[in-house]
Structure formats: C-alpha cells, structure tokens
Amino acid sequence: MISVFLVEDEIVMREGIRNNINWAAEGYEFVGEAGDGELAYPMIRELKPDIVITDIRMPFMDGLELSRLIKKDLPSTRIIILSGYDDFQYAREAIGIGVTDYLLKPISGAQLLEAIGKVSDGIRAEQDQQRFMERYRKEREENRILEKRVLFRELVAGVRSMPEILDKGKSLGINLAxxxxxxxxxxxxxxxxxxxxxxxxxxxxxxxxxxxxxxxxxxxxxxxxxxxxxxxxxxxxxxxxxxxxxxxxxxxxxxxxxxxxxxxxxxxxxxxxxxxxxxxxxxxxxxxxxxxxxxxxxxxxxxxxxxxxxxxxxxxxxxxxINIDEIDIGKLDRRIVTGFLKNGSLEELEHFVEDFVENTGKGNFESLIFRQYISVDLYFTVVSFLESIGYSKDEITEKLGNIGDKQASLDDTKRTEEYINDILSKALEMRDKVSDSRYSSLINGARNYIYEHFSDEDISLNQVAASVNISPNHFSSVFKKETGETFIEFLTRVRMDKAKELLETTDMKAAEIGYQTGYRDPHYFSYIFKKTQNISPRQYREKE
Structure with a gap:
C-alpha cells in the first residue's frame, strides 16, 4: 500500500485533506501529518513515506527547503507541492529540486486524488521494475552457480583445453589465469x-x-x-x-x-x-x-x-x-566405519580402506588372527549400520553373505583388503538405495509444496528447502539431481503450465493470469512467458 504524509500549516486545510478522503478505500495509507517543515522532517525520515504532500509557504521551514532535505535523504520519495502562488519561479525551483507535481490551491479532494493516483502509478511501475530486476538477478545468479559447478568438474576432469577453460571462466566473470x-x-x-x-x-x-x-x-x-x-x-x-x-x-x-x-x-x-x-x-x-x-x-x-x-x-x-593410549580399539574401529558409511562415497572408498588399514596397524595385518578379528568386527559394524537405516537381517545376509562365507579367503593382507572393499562397497550401494528413496520422498514433498504455493510471488528456494527440513544448498543440488531441473526452472515450468491452461480456458487478461501464477508485475510475466514459450501470451491465446 502506498504511504502518504501531509505537511500543511493551515489547520482547516490539513484536516480537510486528512478527513475528506477515505485513504484506505482508495488504496493508500495515511501515515502522518505536521504543521511545518521543521516538525515534519524528522517524522518523514523515520516513517519513509512513498509520497509527501506539502504546502510551499510555511513558517520555520517552507516546502522547498523541506523538499531539498527529503530528496537528499530519501531520493525515492515522491513530493507533491501545494501552492497558492501561480509563480513560475516557484515552479521552476520545485522542478529543479525533483518535485513530482506542483498543484495550485484551491484544490478539491478529487483533483488531489487524481494527482496522487498518477504519482502512485509511477511508484508502482518503478517497484515492478525493481522486482523484475531482482528476479532476473536471482535467476542469473542461480544459473551462474550451476555453470561454475560444471566448469569446475570439467577443470578437474581435464576435458577442456586451457583456452576453453579460460574463456568459459571469463564468461562467468572468473579469472582463472x-x-x-x-x-x-x-x-x-x-x-x-x-x-x-x-x-x-x-x-x-x-x-x-x-x-x-x-x-x-x-x-x-x-x-x-x-x-x-x-x-x-x-x-x-x-x-x-x-x-x-x-x-x-x-x-x-x-x-x-x-x-x-x-x-x-x-x-x-x-x-x-x-x-x-x-x-x-x-x-x-x-x-x-x-x-x-x-x-x-x-x-x-x-x-x-x-x-x-x-x-x-x-x-x-x-x-x-587425541590420545591413542586411551582409545578402546574396538570402539574406534566401529566409529570409524560407521562414520564412513554415513557420509562417505564410492569414490572415496579406496582411500578410506588404505587409511583404515594403515591406522589399524599395517604390520598387524600380517597376523591371520588379527585379520579375522578385524573382518568379523567390520562385518557386524556394517550389519548394525544397515539395520539402523531399515534393512532386515535377511536382506543384509542376502547381499553381504554370512559371516563365515569369506573367512577362508583372508589368507593374506591383499585379499583381506579386497574383502573390506567388497563389503563396504555393497553397504554403500545399499545405503544409497535407501538415501535415494528418502531423497525421492523429500523431492516429492518439495514438488507438492511448490504446486500448492507457486502463486505466491515470494516463494523461494530457502522456503521450499525449509518445508522439507534440508539445507538450501543441499536441496538445490539434490533437486537438480532428482528432477533434472533447477528449482527456478521447475517453478517457472509449473507457473507457465498453469498460465497456458488459463489462457486456453478463460477470458482472463494476461495481467490477471500473471497475478494468479505468482507474477505481480505483468511486464515480467510477459517477458518470462515469451522467453520460455517463444511466443507472447496474446499470441499463444490467438493460436489456441
């Protein structure tokens, strides 16, 4: 709602403007008033109204002096001056300060409302443009982050030449030289x-x-x-x-x-x-x-x-x-393996097994009894973890085998390491199956949230991530992996599908359809529709 502040030294005039206009019904919020510029200035700085209506001739501080101060501290505030003097010099000075409109007294409530309406239209257009630019900036930033990830993966994999990497980095605003x-x-x-x-x-x-x-x-x-x-x-x-x-x-x-x-x-x-x-x-x-x-x-x-x-x-x-002398090695082994099973990946498995054997005692692996102890303890640790994420003993045994199945094959260090690799890789596969299922459930929840709230202009990635209790960054990555689309792409597609449905089945104006699909700015709605559909809303309706 557009906020309005009134500065007028004539009490009758001030009360007339304040009381004879139904501000709320007209779509405005009357936030305050003052009898001169000196009293008004601190109040305006605090309230930050969208529009200030001020008389030009007042004691202590006139309307022009007040306007200069307002434009200095609150440049986006629009000013309407009321004057009883049809003096071109006053008008020229007001224009130089940046006053939006200059009205001559006496003025009726209808005339004042008409002037305020024109000023409000300008404010709303500017606000719409700011929202447009902010949406555009967010969309570009999300795409830039995704492109940076792709660039980094290509950089690490060594699949691009140096000139290609440098050029791609430059296009993203990154100097990699x-x-x-x-x-x-x-x-x-x-x-x-x-x-x-x-x-x-x-x-x-x-x-x-x-x-x-x-x-x-x-x-x-x-x-x-x-x-x-x-x-x-x-x-x-x-x-x-x-x-x-x-x-x-x-x-x-x-x-x-x-x-x-x-x-x-x-x-x-x-x-x-x-x-x-x-x-x-x-x-x-x-x-x-x-x-x-x-x-x-x-x-x-x-x-x-x-x-x-x-x-x-x-x-x-x-x-x-850390003090190794105070550690129960049995508990340490299980804690280490459980931690890896929770957060590790298949790509890290080889490094983990190397470190695990090294930290357990490479020389100890020369002993068959020690190899058997480690293998049995590892087996039960894996079983315990898999049970904690929902697997039954029968499902675990079917995948991993029984505890004694591989004991005879632990006749040297290399084959023991191979056994550890094998049992851990199978456990990770089982974990990822459960994880994918849980992620699928999370993403379905996120999809449902988007379907229910896509018409909200302020719906955001953070908001949707919070609805499924997952961090925004992790949600962004998982959503892309599971759906093949970024959050913005999915949200836009849902909105565009609804917009096309409304264009086909109703007589609603494009601006109304934009409002129904989360776009308060009709220009931004038209821009996004044409960008994604390669045709304007009007042309789409005519085609259908």
Missing part, C-alpha cells in the same frame, strides 16, 4: 551428540547454514580464491597465485582463516584437506586428487582436523586432541 594452482577441500558437520542415529540425508542445521553464509560472504568475491560447492556440503577452494610459493602461502592463509571462522562455532566439527600445488591449469585434477585423498582421513576422526595431501603430517585444529 595464474602461475600456480592448489585445491583445499572443507566440510562442516554436527558433533556426534547432535546427529540422529540412522540419519543418512543431510537435514537442515541452522548452525551449519549460518556458518555457510559467513563462508560464502567472505570468499565469493575473493580475487585469488574460487569457491565451488559440492553435494554433501563440501566446499572446494581453488587457490590461484603467481607462482608456487605465493599459492602455497595463500593456501596456508586460507586454512588459518577457516580455522578462525570456526573458532566460535560450538556444536560443529570441521575438516579440511589440502592438495599439492601444481603449475598448469590442466593439472588442477592432480591437486584435487591429493586433496581428496587427504580429505578422506576425516572419517578416522571425530574432532576438527586439517589434513595435508602434500606428504606432510596431518595436523589437528587447535580445538582437537
């Missing part, structure tokens, strides 16, 4: 006591979401660091520098910054993996591989850790501490 490159991987997670047993989908966490927003705000515009977000809440930082030394120092500084960022985040752990520094953009995949291998160590710890993929020792974050 550098003398050396390095990858740092980073992930936040809830401490064990804050996680629900059997939970394998990434639910919404307000603390993680808040920390994520801080991280994006800090690094999205950084010159020498590009941020890419992967499924599962993993941030991948591509660090650029003029040479190896500068890139390495920048990676050190990044890790310190991340540590400081997480210092006051109680209830959260974080893990980081640092890759090697490479000289060529085509070698970024090598840095990513070393960072990923180091990052896989996170399943071995339940405290915040930073892992170095350059061959150096892993080091704990300042808040971490």
């Amino acid at each position: 550098a003398g050396a490159y390095g990858i740092v991987m980073f992930q936040m997670s809830l401490c064990d006591e804050n996680q629900k047993e059997g939970e394998i989908t990434e639910s919404y966490s307000e603390s993680i979401e808040k920390a994520t927003k801080e991280l994006r705000a800090k690094y999205n515009e950084a010159e020498n660091v590009q941020v890419y977000e992967q499924l599962g809440g993993v941030f991948v930082f591509l660090v650029l520098g003029k040479d190896r030394q500068q890139t390495g120092e920048s990676m050190d500084n990044l890790l310190k910054d991340l540590e400081e960022l997480m210092a006051d985040k109680s209830g959260l752990h974080y893990y980081a993996g640092r890759g090697i520094v490479v000289d060529r953009i085509r070698e970024v995949g090598k840095s990513y591989e070393s960072a990923s291998k180091a990052f896989a160590h996170r399943f071995l710890y339940d405290t915040s850790m930073v892992f170095d993929g350059q061959g150096g020792n892993s080091h704990e974050a300042k808040s971490a501490s």
Whole structure:
C-alpha cells in the first residue's frame, strides 16, 4: 500500500485533506501529518513515506527547503507541492529540486486524488521494475552457480583445453589465469551428540547454514580464491597465485582463516584437506586428487582436523586432541566405519580402506588372527549400520553373505583388503538405495509444496528447502539431481503450465493470469512467458 504524509500549516486545510478522503478505500495509507517543515522532517525520515504532500509557504521551514532535505535523504520519495502562488519561479525551483507535481490551491479532494493516483502509478511501475530486476538477478545468479559447478568438474576432469577453460571462466566473470594452482577441500558437520542415529540425508542445521553464509560472504568475491560447492556440503577452494610459493602461502592463509571462522562455532566439527600445488591449469585434477585423498582421513576422526595431501603430517585444529593410549580399539574401529558409511562415497572408498588399514596397524595385518578379528568386527559394524537405516537381517545376509562365507579367503593382507572393499562397497550401494528413496520422498514433498504455493510471488528456494527440513544448498543440488531441473526452472515450468491452461480456458487478461501464477508485475510475466514459450501470451491465446 502506498504511504502518504501531509505537511500543511493551515489547520482547516490539513484536516480537510486528512478527513475528506477515505485513504484506505482508495488504496493508500495515511501515515502522518505536521504543521511545518521543521516538525515534519524528522517524522518523514523515520516513517519513509512513498509520497509527501506539502504546502510551499510555511513558517520555520517552507516546502522547498523541506523538499531539498527529503530528496537528499530519501531520493525515492515522491513530493507533491501545494501552492497558492501561480509563480513560475516557484515552479521552476520545485522542478529543479525533483518535485513530482506542483498543484495550485484551491484544490478539491478529487483533483488531489487524481494527482496522487498518477504519482502512485509511477511508484508502482518503478517497484515492478525493481522486482523484475531482482528476479532476473536471482535467476542469473542461480544459473551462474550451476555453470561454475560444471566448469569446475570439467577443470578437474581435464576435458577442456586451457583456452576453453579460460574463456568459459571469463564468461562467468572468473579469472582463472595464474602461475600456480592448489585445491583445499572443507566440510562442516554436527558433533556426534547432535546427529540422529540412522540419519543418512543431510537435514537442515541452522548452525551449519549460518556458518555457510559467513563462508560464502567472505570468499565469493575473493580475487585469488574460487569457491565451488559440492553435494554433501563440501566446499572446494581453488587457490590461484603467481607462482608456487605465493599459492602455497595463500593456501596456508586460507586454512588459518577457516580455522578462525570456526573458532566460535560450538556444536560443529570441521575438516579440511589440502592438495599439492601444481603449475598448469590442466593439472588442477592432480591437486584435487591429493586433496581428496587427504580429505578422506576425516572419517578416522571425530574432532576438527586439517589434513595435508602434500606428504606432510596431518595436523589437528587447535580445538582437537587425541590420545591413542586411551582409545578402546574396538570402539574406534566401529566409529570409524560407521562414520564412513554415513557420509562417505564410492569414490572415496579406496582411500578410506588404505587409511583404515594403515591406522589399524599395517604390520598387524600380517597376523591371520588379527585379520579375522578385524573382518568379523567390520562385518557386524556394517550389519548394525544397515539395520539402523531399515534393512532386515535377511536382506543384509542376502547381499553381504554370512559371516563365515569369506573367512577362508583372508589368507593374506591383499585379499583381506579386497574383502573390506567388497563389503563396504555393497553397504554403500545399499545405503544409497535407501538415501535415494528418502531423497525421492523429500523431492516429492518439495514438488507438492511448490504446486500448492507457486502463486505466491515470494516463494523461494530457502522456503521450499525449509518445508522439507534440508539445507538450501543441499536441496538445490539434490533437486537438480532428482528432477533434472533447477528449482527456478521447475517453478517457472509449473507457473507457465498453469498460465497456458488459463489462457486456453478463460477470458482472463494476461495481467490477471500473471497475478494468479505468482507474477505481480505483468511486464515480467510477459517477458518470462515469451522467453520460455517463444511466443507472447496474446499470441499463444490467438493460436489456441
């Protein structure tokens, strides 16, 4: 609703304007009044009305002086001046200040309403244009984020030439030219006591979401660091520098910054993996591989850790501490495996098994008894996990076999590692089957929410993600994976399908149809319709 403030020193005139117009019925909110500019100014600054109606001749501060102050502090506020003087000099000065309209007294309520209506039309048109631009900006930004992810995957896979990578980066506003490159991987997670047993989908966490927003705000515009977000809440930082030394120092500084960022985040752990520094953009995949291998160590710890993929020792974050002498190895083994089964991937399995064997004691695997103990304990850990996510014992046995089926094949370290790989890979496949089912249920819930609320102009990805209790970033990735469309693409398609239905079956005007489908701005509705359907709403109706 358009808000109106009145400044008039003549009491009778002021009361007449205030009382003789039914402001609410006419679609306006009368927010305040004052008898002179000096009294009005602080009130206007606080109320920020859309329209100020002011007399030109008043004591203490006249209408022109007030208008200058308003335009300086609130440039979008429209000003209508009422004057009893048909003096061109006054009118010229008012125009110079930026006054919208200059009306001569006496003036009737109908004349004033007509003038206010014209000014309001201009305000609404400007507001519509601002909403149009904001929607356009959000749409472009979402597409840019998706294109950045594709670019990063191609960069890591090495499927594009250097000129192609640089050109694609430039089109996205990213300068990827550098003398050396390095990858740092980073992930936040809830401490064990804050996680629900059997939970394998990434639910919404307000603390993680808040920390994520801080991280994006800090690094999205950084010159020498590009941020890419992967499924599962993993941030991948591509660090650029003029040479190896500068890139390495920048990676050190990044890790310190991340540590400081997480210092006051109680209830959260974080893990980081640092890759090697490479000289060529085509070698970024090598840095990513070393960072990923180091990052896989996170399943071995339940405290915040930073892992170095350059061959150096892993080091704990300042808040971490661990004493191997106090650890029950049986409990440690199960915790490690369960953590990997919850959050690991098939791509990380090889690295995990290597680290698992190494940390359990490579020399111990020379003992048949130790190999059998580890294998049996691993089997029961996997069974326990699969039961926690809904599998029956019969289903587990059918997939994994019985406990004694493979014991005779554990006659050397290599075959034992192969057994561990096999049982864990099968468990991950079973987990992903359940996870896909749960994601499918989540996405169906999100779809239903969109179908019920697509006509709401302000429906957003965050709003839909919250409706299914999942973080916005994770929801965006999962939604795209499950539906093949981004959230914006799906929402737009639903709206366009409804718009076409209304064009075919009703006599509603295009503006009314736009309103019914979530577009308050008829120009934006027409723009989106023509962009997606390659035809205007009017042409579509005529064609049908």
